[in-house]
Amino acid sequence: MEDIEDIVAAAGEAPSLRLPVAAGVGLKPRRKTMARRIGDGLNSSPSSQIPGTQIIYMKTFGCSHNQSDSEYMAGQLSAFGYAVSDNPDEADLWLINTCTVKSPSQSAMDTLISKCKNVNKPLVVAGCVPQGSRDLKELEGVSVIGVQQIDRVVEVVEETLKGHEVRLLSRKTLPALDLPKVRRNKFIEILPINVGCLGACTYCKTKHARGHLGSYTVNGLVERVRTVITEGVKEIWLSSEDTGAYGRDIGANLPVLLKAIVAELPSDRSTMLRIGMTNPPFILEHLEEIAEVLRHPCVYSFLHVPVQSGSDSVLGAMNREYTVSDFRTVVDTLNRLVPGMQFATDIICGFPGETDEDFKQTVDLIKEYQFPQVHISQFYPRPGTPAARMKKVPSTIVKRRSRELTSVFESFSPYQGMEGQIEIIWITEIATDGIHLVGHTKGYIQVLVIAPDTMLGTSTKVKITSVGRWSVFGEVLEFPKQTNNDNFLGNPTIETPSYPNSCDQLVCSREASLCSCTAQTCGGQSNSKKHEEVPTHAIVGTSIARKWKSKTLASSFQSIFHRKRRSQVSEKPSDGQAMQTVEKQEEEINTGKFTTFDWILLAGIAASSLTIITLLVLLSSNTVSI
Structure with missing residues (x-):
């Protein structure tokens, strides 16, 4: 089946502008049996509903870059009237944004696809899996959209709701940064600075999906930073498959971008910047400039630098393009130049050819630096990668090494001594x-x-x-x-x-993951x-720090009620009177006053307690009589 690339027929039209579908585009009607199943499973036929009135269930797997893609897709769907929900049962269509980093995450995707088909819901699969593995059997009969076509998600959803099977995978240009966006956390902007990478790691499936390095311009990224700051964002996460490689395809580099972004951050430190995952090769030549940025008051002194193995021979088999000595140089230099510097790193246990001595070198490296965050993965061969054809380490050994390294890591006390600071x-x-x-x-x-x-x-x-x-x-x-x-x-x-x-x-924490796709490329469950x-x-x-200072049992109940009421008042008010009610409730919460509802709940608890005590006394009395 041909990929569709002509839904937006008019040249120069803005991305995601909904236009009539031209005749002859690559739309494949569902088989009659499938169409009948979908129609029977819904209250009314999707094609008979007005576009933009349906509910879309979204599920996201993977890294922060994937999370950002989902936020952009949700923003566009919301802008066209669709309701985005986390409840699959009430949805008219499911949209799954997938991750191809590890076998278990793809297996979870397979399970979700099967569940969706069983409940007869239209389905769109997005992300790295369909982009990197187009011919998967699990993707037969469902619509798919690739990683660089998220600006056309509305079109794909609409056609799928009409009963068409859509495939939109061919790459053209990077999605615009100013698309509508619904953030998972309204205080955090996940900003993709580039897609793809320059590496060729032998185990990596993500490269098949995200492709070669493609960087956004410095001016475009700076403009996006200005916009999100005005929208009330308090943290900006720079995200990509390899942050350190930024700009090498457009004549720029990471320090140039970082300095331009830092210049836009408010001087009152109300908005902080977090630099995303970077592999060692591409920051070695910029360490002093990177350190200068990390020392800035508005930049977190934190960096995620995957090492993957403490053995040069294993790194060579992985084609990581650096040595353990290079990794040490990165860590040692930034530790020396940046006060309070913190690192996270990744390890893959049981890579093909890894010997006991190779593994010992990895353990020794982790013991030496005692990183507070280590993402430990077991090797999983990903189809189509060179590592999948290499001689594997027995699974029992892989699991044993993973457990051993996890035990070593968990023996550290990285925050010991911070008490009182x-x-x-x-x-x-x-x-x-x-x-x-x-x-x-x-x-x-x-x-x-x-x-x-x-x-x-x-x-x-x-x-x-x-x-x-x-x-x-x-x-x-x-x-x-x-x-x-x-x-x-x-x-x-x-x-x-x-x-x-x-x-x-x-x-x-409900935050998106620290790691990026290439950081956890072949692992099992991380143990960090x-x-x-x-x-x-x-x-x-x-x-004691609470404004309402809960010191009694009653005030403890009150704190619980307040927390529950917060989740209730977080709903958007439907009118002005509802807004006044919300403001009144919030005022009561902040002043620590009991409301009538609180007193009723307390009275109910007291009555229940009295009833239980009475029953216990009666039962005890009967027992004594017998």
């Missing part, structure tokens, strides 16, 4: 425990604090009260005099559930992050 943190989200807010230090160390939700999108001073293996806990020392009470009343968000077979999420077990003393110690 005063740090400035930038707060951007609620932790997955629903209690803490998540902030990060200048070195991008994750700090969990108990504070009102109105502090989201702000920076503050905290005192570190205790440390965990994966993050630290802090007590807020400074509360903003004025906070924005409608922080959660802004842009709608896409919730992307965690998936253990993709790049790991930050601990107790786990949910932080929140110690009781940390909760008690930091709870």
Whole structure:
């Protein structure tokens, strides 16, 4: 079947402009049996509905670049009237944005596709899997859209809802940066600075999908930074398959881009910059300039530099184009030039040909540097890559090495000694425990604090009260005099559930992964992050920082009610009166007052407790009588 490339027929039309489909384009009607199944599974035939009135379920796998692509697709669909949902049951169409980095993530995609077909829903598969593996059996009978055609997602969705099978995979130009966008977290802008890479790693499937390096212009990226800052973004993540390679195809380089972006950041440090994953070869010649940028007050002193192995022979087999000595130079130089510098790295265990001595060198390297973040993966051969044809290490050995390295890594205490330190943190989200807010230090160390939700999108001073293996806990020392009470009343968000077979999420955090596609290219489940077990003393110690200071059982219940009510009032008000209600509820939350609803809940709890006690007394009495 031919790929369609002529849906937008008029030359020069803006991307995603919906035009009538010209005759003869590469649309393939579904087989009658499939069309009948889809029609039977919906309340009404999709083709009979008005375009732009349907609900679209979106699921995203993979790296931060994939997350950004999903946000752009959601923005365009929302702009044309579609409702984007995280509930598959209520959706009229499913859109799955896929990752080809590891076999488990692709297997999860296969399962989701089968589920979608079983419930008779129209389906669009986007991302790296269809782009890099066009002839997969699992993609038969479904619409697909590639990584560089996200600006035409509306057309693909519309045609799919009409019962057509669409394939849109041929590359032309990079998608525009100013497309409509619905951010997963409205305070965080994931900014793709380039696609593809210059490498040729023998294990990498992502190169098949993302292709050769293609960089956005410095001016285009700077203009995007200006725009998102005016929209209230507080963190900008530079994302790509290899950030360090930026600009080599257009006569620029990463330091030039970074200096131009930093010049646009507010001097009050209200918006921070995070530099994305970079492989060692392409920053070796710019280390001093990179260090200068990392020292800037508005740039996190953090870098993700994959090493993949501590053995030069394994790196050679991987075709990584650097040595362990090169990696050491990067880490040692930046540690020397940047105060408080923090690193994350990646390891692939059991690459073909890896000997016990090779693995020992990897373990020794990790022991030497004791990185706070190490993404540990087992090797999985990806179809079509040179490594897939290499002689494999037995799976039992691969698993044993992965467990051993994980044990070594988890023996470190990277944040030991931070207790009592005063740090400035930038707060951007609620932790997955629903209690803490998540902030990060200048070195991008994750700090969990108990504070009102109105502090989201702000920076503050905290005192570190205790440390965990994966993050630290802090007590807020400074509360903003004025906070924005409608922080959660802004842009709608896409919730992307965690998936253990993709790049790991930050601990107790809903953030997109730190790693990029080439960082976790062939691994199993990463072992570098786990949910932080929140110690009781940390909760008690930091709870003093709350504005409402919960010291009694009643005020503890009140804090729970407040947290639940926040999730309720985050809904958009339907009219002016609803807005007043939201403002009143927020005022009550911030002043710590009980509402009638709170008293009713407390009365209910008290009545239930009294009933239970009475029943226990009666049962005890009956037992004694017998």
